[in-house]
Amino acid sequence: MYKKALLSIPLIFSLAACSSDEETNDTANVTEEERIYQNNCASCHGKTLEGYAGPELVNIGNKMSKDEILETINKGANGMPAGIIKGEEAEKVAEWLSAKK
Incomplete structure (x- = not known):
């Protein structure tokens, strides 16, 4: 059993090495507004604003x-609950989305 554990260690490190750089680069290039959107809005409006359960927000x-x-963020609309994001975060996302033209 000890031999099997030792043999699996290189595999674990090689798999981790393959994926960690890509994930780090993805998160390093994300703005705060995009992070807030992804964490709170993307499940309904789509990862790339394409729409899903909620309307698209591309333009x-x-x-x-x-x-x-x-x-709309503060009060909700058409099935969207009010206040999913609040305060300064809501302001930042509203500003970010208003630039999508």
């Missing part, structure tokens, strides 16, 4: 102002 800045987006 939302052409349809809504920052204040309108912030109001």
Whole structure:
């Protein structure tokens, strides 16, 4: 049994080495606004704003102002619960989304 454990250690390290650089690069290039969005909104609006259970947000800045987006975040709309993100984080995401044109 001891031999099997020793033989599996190189495999574990090689697998970890293959995936860790890619994950580190992905998170290093993500803005705070994108991180907030991914953690709170992407499950309904899609990882790339493409829409899923909620509407797509790809060009939302052409349809809504920052204040309108912030109001939707704060009050909810059409099945979207109110206040999923709050305060400064909501402000940042509203600003970020309003630039999507």
